[in-house]
Amino acid sequence: MDVPYQYKQFDAVVVAGEGLHSYQVLHQHKAFLEIESRSVVSYVIDALLKAQSVRNIYVVGKKKELREYLRRDGIDLNHPKPITLLEQKQSLYENVWFAYMQSLPEPVPESHLENSIHKDKAILVVPCDSPLITPHEIDYFIAHADTEHYDYVLGLTPAKAMHPFYPKKGEPGIKMAYLHLREDKYRINNMHLVKPGRIENRHYIQTMYRYRYQRNIKNVVRFGIELFKKDRYRGYRFYLCLLVCLMCARLKLDRVADWVRRWVPKRRLETWVSQGLKTRFMGLVTPFPGATLDIDNNRDFEVMKLRFQDWKQYLRGLVERYPLPEDLSAHTAMTRVPVPSRMEASEKDTETVR
Incomplete structure (x- = not known):
């Protein structure tokens, strides 16, 4: 007899493929870049191995190379x-x-699959190039993700959590582009807890991935053009506001960006994404920046190597500040909010922040 999935542990998928729209760093696939004599993908797998909320791990990429690097880094594929x-x-x-x-x-x-109970199975999807991701933030994210009411939970990190990693006098750092929403500025933290069988427009995700590099303004514009072709709900006005905010931030016109982002409330943006993907989507704000610090270019990689131990120590200090719930199986959202039905197209504007 089939029973519903229990929200205690999830299988994890590490996306380590090298395709047409993947970025190389120093002319090398990012998964196999080395920090302190270990490949970047091995750091990600180590964190998943130690996370209580992760069950089995699937790594998708060049199988032969992955096996060689993981064996060299001392990772046991069975234990x-x-x-x-x-x-x-x-x-x-x-x-x-x-x-x-x-x-x-x-x-x-x-x-x-449509009539199978497995359609409701959720998996955790993470990239291969976030070597500072920690077991604690993985467990924290999953513990607070409401998979009962949502089919796609995307992690968001507020800008203030990224400030310790900015360049400072005498110290190199990394500064990233943000999503400017009414409530705050956020960076996508690279963790996705998703039920693939519940996303009807799954192919849209490939388009988003193709133009994901937010520092490249051409990619942002190209994605907007693709969006206009597909959007039936006139929500592209949100994307235009996000684009204006991104350009203003690059030009250091912060006051203009702050004025424009008032027109992009988080809840309505989630509704728009839900409609486009034909699923139930939410952005979950978490305080941890480790997974957010991915490697996008040569400079970021060099900075990551220089600051790796300092940043790891800082991230360890966040564990006590943001403890896990006593019962990881609870998986209760931080704050309950009105939940849309699977295909509901609510236009209600709310300023609730999760």
Whole structure:
């Protein structure tokens, strides 16, 4: 007899594929860059191995190279958790979908997935290039993600949590672009707790990935053009506001950006994304920046190598400041908010911050 999935542990997928729209750093795939003689992807897998809320781990990429690097870095594919290496497909979407289907407890033809209980299975998707991700922030994110009412929970890190990593006098740092919303400025933290079988417009995610690099203003404009072609709900006005804010921030016109972002309330943006993907989407604000610090270019990588130990020590200090719930199986959202039905297209404006 089938029983509903219990929200205690989730399988994790590490996206380590090297495709047409993936970025290289120093002419090398980011997964295999080395910090202190270990590959970046190994740091990510280490964190997943230690996280209480992660069950099995699937790594999608160049299988042969992954096996060689993980073996060299001392990672056991069988202990303490099973790690399955999967050969990459043609795109990010195909890689995640393939790993999701492989993670099902029994083979299910895609044509039968619609009526299967496995359609409600959620997986944690993380990239291969966030070497500062920690077990604690993974558990914290999953503990607060409301998978009962949402099918796609995306982590968001507020700008103030990123300030300790900015360049300072005599110290190099990393400063990233943000999503300017009414409530605050956020950076996507690279953790996705998602039910792939519940996202009808899954192919849209590939378009977002293609133009994900927010520092490249051309990518932002190109994504906007793609968006205008597909958007039926006239929510593209939110994207225009986000674009204006991004340009103002680059020009140091902070007051203008702060005025424009008043027109992008977080809740309504979530509703728009939910409508576009045909799912129930929410952005979960968490205080941890480790997963957010990914490697996008040569300079960021060099800074990461120089500051790696200092930043690791800082992140360890956040553990006591933001403890986990006593019962990780509770998975209660930080603050309950009105939840839309799966296909509801609510236009209600609310300033509630999760």
